Amino acid sequence: MAVLYDRVALIGLGLIAGSMSLAMRAGGLAGETVGYARSPETRAAARQIGLVDRVAESAAEAVAGADLVVLAVPVGVMGAVAAEIAPHLKPGATVTDVGSVKQAVIEAVAPHIPAGVHFVPGHPLAGTEHSGPHSGFAALFRNRWWLLTPPEGTDPEATARLAALIRAMGANVEDMDAAHHDLVLAVTSHTPHLIAYTMVGVADHLKRVTESEVIKYSAAGFRDFTRIAASDPTMWRDVFLQNKEAVLDILGRFTEELFMLQRAIRMGDGAQLHDYFTRTRAIRRGIIEAGQDTSAPDFGRMPAGAATGQD
Ligand SMILES: NC(=O)c1ccc[n+]([C@@H]2O[C@H](COP(=O)([O-])OP(=O)(O)OC[C@H]3O[C@@H](n4cnc5c(N)ncnc54)[C@H](O)[C@@H]3O)[C@@H](O)[C@H]2O)c1
């Protein structure tokens, strides 16, 4: 594989940045990777395991001379990090981010990007419940979608080069409008996470009544909820605060459906329940027939055979 960027700076050294670094190393895609994270413990851990080629002591040092800068921090601090690095960006460089929310990140980051530097926002639809410098792995993005939401007027060459890097890491790239992205992700990722957090919270309250039974007899469905509910609290706090409108919209619809099902149960309306579950089963079967495996944790997995990157 050819080197696509001579120097790549990764700001934040957690699951996503770590996985990118390892994937770029595996494919020989970057001349050098330089990383920075705010906490000295994270920088020390990254240095110890050789997560990047070089760990910098400041964000400014990390981005100096970098051809690609990746913002891989919680969405709530993207703007502050962009402000910090802005004066140190190399003319002609590309800045991208991997945040789970796009409109709020664009609003926070774009005003800081100097003329002559390209900003191409993005979001890999791949992750796990783990975080931190030890959690990354090179295959994370393989056969997953990676959405790019370049605002109008973004340099097409900068976007195409970033897309080539993403494909070389094994993912498939699609462009999407940022507002549409936020609504889609509110349905497929953000609200499901909130529901998982809530369900585990309910079980925790119940534990006082049932003692250890909740854990002891937890079946696959509840186990999947606990996996999702183990996700990083800072990341998810920021996602809900930064994608507030779309999540509240979907949550409102969810609550209406839940009340409707609650009423059907109370009224003993078996036909309504059966009809509803028949419809949802058809949706799941339709997804599988289209070749998309939706088994947790892969909301972002591509239809089989859609990968165009290396394997
Ligand atoms: N975890 C997922 O499943 C997933 C998937 C796709 C996208 N994302 C997005 O990717 C981004 C990173 O998520 P992650 O899972 O890699 O998180 P993580 O918690 O594993 O890593 C975040 C890193 O950012 C660092 N950091 C925090 N504040 C900082 C600051 N002000 N300056 C410099 N470094 C700072 C932390 O020290 C840590 O190294 C988030 O915006 C998240 O929404 C996450």
Ligand SMILES: O=C(O)C(=O)C[C@]1(C(=O)O)C=C[C@@H](O)C=C1
């Ligand atoms: O599999 C998981 O653990 C995830 O939560 C990954 C997941 C998702 O919801 O699909 C979470 C947040 C992201 O922004 C992208 C991917």
